[in-house]
Amino acid sequence: MAIRIGICGAGGRMGRNLIAATREQEELVLAAALERPGSSLIGVDAGELAGEGAIGVTVTDDLPAVLPQLDVVIDFTLPDATVANVQACAEAGVAMVIGTTGLDDEQKRHLRDASARIPVVHAANYSVGVTLTLSLLATAARALGDDYDVEVVEAHHRYKIDAPSGTALRMGEVVAEALGRDLRDCAVYGREGQTGQRDSKTIGFETIRGGDVVGDHTVMFLGLGERMEISHRASSRMTFARGAVRSATWVREQAPGLYDMEDVLGLRSG
Numbered sequence: 001m002a003i004r005i006g007i008c009g010a011g012g013r014m015g016r017n018l019i020a021a022t023r024e025q026e027e028l029v030l031a032a033a034l035e036r037p038g039s040s041l042i043g044v045d046a047g048e049l050a051g052e053g054a055i056g057v058t059v060t061d062d063l064p065a066v067l068p069q070l071d072v073v074i075d076f077t078l079p080d081a082t083v084a085n086v087q088a089c090a091e092a093g094v095a096m097v098i099g100t101t102g103l104d105d106e107q108k109r110h111l112r113d114a115s116a117r118i119p120v121v122h123a124a125n126y127s128v129g130v131t132l133t134l135s136l137l138a139t140a141a142r143a144l145g146d147d148y149d150v151e152v153v154e155a156h157h158r159y160k161i162d163a164p165s166g167t168a169l170r171m172g173e174v175v176a177e178a179l180g181r182d183l184r185d186c187a188v189y190g191r192e193g194q195t196g197q198r199d200s201k202t203i204g205f206e207t208i209r210g211g212d213v214v215g216d217h218t219v220m221f222l223g224l225g226e227r228m229e230i231s232h233r234a235s236s237r238m239t240f241a242r243g244a245v246r247s248a249t250w251v252r253e254q255a256p257g258l259y260d261m262e263d264v265l266g267l268r269s270g
C-alpha cells in the first residue's frame with residue numbers, strides 16, 4: 001500500500017523539491033501540503049509549487065485536520081513551527097522526518113519527548129555524501145588526535161537565517177566526540193580583534209553567506225607541516241530532498257525513537 005506523505009513548508013525552497021522528490025517514488029503518494037497560516041500559497045495546488053501542474057492536492061495550514069490521512073510528515077520549516085508540528089504528530093501517532101536546523105536545546109528536548117511516542121528522523125543534512133562524511137571525520141579526528149587544529153568552514157545562500165549551519169555544528173560535534181571533547185565547551189564562532197594565540201583544544205567555525213550557494217562544508221585538520229581538508233559541496237537541493245524522502249520510507253517501519261540519517265543508511269557503529 002502507498003505511503004501517504006504530508007510536507008510542512010511546502011512552498012519553501014526545500015518544500016518544492018520535496019514535492020518533486022516524493023512524486024518520483026512510486027510507493028509514495030503526496031497526500032497533504034502545508035504552509036504557515038496567512039501564507040499566500042494556501043489553496044494553491046501543490047503540484048504547481050513543484051512546476052508539475054495541478055495534482056489535486058491544495059496547500060492548507062491545518063495539520064491536525066489532515067493528520068488522519070497521513071503516514072509520515074516531512075517538515076522543513078522553522079524551529080517553532082517544527083516543535084508545534086512534532087507535538088501534533090505525536091498526538092496523532094504519525095511518524096516524522098525533520099530537516100529544520102537552528103533548534104535550541106529546549107526545542108530539541110521537545111523532539112526527544114515526542115520521539116517517545118513516534119519514530120522521528122532529525123538530520124541537519126539528508127545528503128548521502130554529508131552523512132558518509134561524518135563517518136570519515138570521526139575516523140580522521142581519531143587518527144590525527146590533538147596535534148591538529150580543527151576548523152569548520154561553511155558557505156550558504158544569502159537567504160539562510162541560521163548560522164553556523166546545522167551541518168557544520170553536527171560536523172563539529174562528531175569531531176569533538178571523537179577527540180573526547182564536548183563541543184559546548186570548545187567551540188569558537190568567528191574571530192575578531194586581539195584574539196591571542198589559538199587554544200589547541202578549540203574547534204573553530206567560520207560562516208560565509210551569499211548568492212545562491214546550495215551548501216558547502218569543509219573541515220580542516222591543520223598540523224605543523226601539513227593540512228588535511230575534508231569537503232562536501234551540494235549542487236542541488238534535490239540531493240537533500242531525495243534523502244529525506246528515503247528517510248520517510250525507512251521511518252515508517254521503525255519503533256518510536258529519535259534517529260538520524262546515519263541510522264537510515266545503516267552507518268551507525270556500536
Ligand SMILES: NC(=O)C1=CN([C@@H]2O[C@H](COP(=O)(O)OP(=O)(O)OC[C@H]3O[C@@H](n4cnc5c(N)ncnc54)[C@H](O)[C@@H]3O)[C@@H](O)[C@H]2O)C=CC1
Binds near residue numbers: 013
Ligand atoms: N536537513 C537538510 O538536509 C536541510 C535542511 N534545511 C533546513 O530546512 C529549513 C527550511 O529551509 P528552506 O526550505 O531553505 O527555507 P524556506 O524559508 O525557503 O522554507 C521554509 C518554509 O516553511 C514555511 N513555514 C513556516 N512556518 C510554517 C508552519 N507553521 N507550517 C507550515 N509551513 C511553515 C515558510 O512559509 C516557508 O515556505 C531550514 O531550517 C534549513 O536550514 C535546508 C536544506 C537541507
Ligand SMILES: O=C(O)C1=N[C@H](C(=O)O)C[C@H](O)C1
Binds near residue numbers: 101156160164165216
Ligand atoms: O538552509 C540550507 O539551505 C541548508 N541547511 C542545512 C544546514 O543548516 O546544515 C543543510 C544544507 O547545508 C542546506
